[in-house]
Amino acid sequence: MSENSEQRSWLPYAIVGGVIVVVLLVVLLWPSSAPEPQPVTEPVTPAVAQPEPIEPEPTDTFEATPPPEPVEIDPDQEIEPMPEPVAEPEPLDISDTAIKTALEAIATSPTLSRLLVNDGLLQRFVVSTTNLANNEMAPNHRLLTPPDQDFRVYTQANREWIDSASYKRYTPYVDALESMSNEDLIELYSTYEEEIQAKYAEIGDPDQPFSEVLIEAIDTLLDTPEVKMPVEVYTDSVMYKYADDRLENLSAPQKQLLRTGPDNMRRIKAKLRELRDSLMAQ
Known part of the structure; x- marks a missing residue:
């Protein structure tokens, strides 16, 4: 029933109620004194409006949908099997244990496990590489444990070497x-590249690919000059320095590479060149 129909149906009852209230007010409140009584006449009951008939609202009619025609299946027709559900890939394990295990798996040297630190491997790699690219060192974020032996010099002709x-x-x-192998190293790097990029975005340019930073770090080390043996040093009571100003003015990473010795430095550079070429080819 609509709102207007509801109002029309209740309207006659409201009129009747209003008439009764008016009659009571007239009987009770009208003055009773009059000069002479008037002839009593039968009260005329006012006509009460009859409610209008309510027309039923049209109801929606629905046509019955005929049942679908039966589908005939050809017995010779091959029915394709339902595709197997695709398993969701497991999230990448970026824990130090997983990364260290992955490095040990691709290394044939049994000493790698002893040389690697045990915590913050990805973070240390990102910070150390970023500092190398900026010609700086990050001693608090080294990836490898320091050598057990101390730095040694010898004295000859009142000079230290x-x-x-x-x-x-x-x-x-x-x-x-x-x-x-370079292939294993590049594949391992690619596996964690997204996480490495995310960590670099926290300390560097988020729009710069970390691979570019890694290549810059490699170039820094490759620019380290070859030196003749032996190498003279001196101490300023705090630390040893190179006597040759050309060497002493090198960046901190380059001077560190010099400390590995000429043979080790040649081997390191050869490996870095191969890795650089692999990165550039990606």
Whole structure:
């Protein structure tokens, strides 16, 4: 029933009620004194309006939908099997244990596990690489443990020279690096590249691919000059410095690479060139 129909149906009852209220008011409140009584006449009951008939609202009619025609199946027709549900890929494990295990898996050198640090491997890699690209060192974010042996020098003709034993401290690190193939290293890098890029975006230019930063870091080390043996140093009571100003003015990463010795440095550079070429080819 619509709102207008509802109002029309209740209207007659409201009129009747109103008439009754008026009659009561007239009987009770009208003055009773009059000069002479008037002849009593039968009260005329006002006509009460009859409610208008309510027309039923049209109802919607629906036509019955005929049942679908039966589908005949050809017995010779091959029915394609339902496709197998595609399993969701498991999230990448970026824990230090997983990354270290992956590195150990591609290295044939058994010493790698001992040389690697145990925590923050991806973060350390990103920070160290970024600092190398900026010709700086990040000693608090090193990926490898320091050598067990101390830096050694010897004195000759009142001058100090780097002892070749100091270079041999780094040979196990170079052996571990060479034990990993470039293909495996690039594949491992590609596996974690998205996470590496996300970490770099927190400290560097988020629009710059981290691969460019990695290549810049490699170029920094490749620019380290070759030096003749032996290498003279001196101490300023705090640390050893190169006596040759040309060497002492090199960047901190380049001076660190010099400390690995000429043979280790040649091996490291050869590996870095191969990795750089692989990165550039991607």
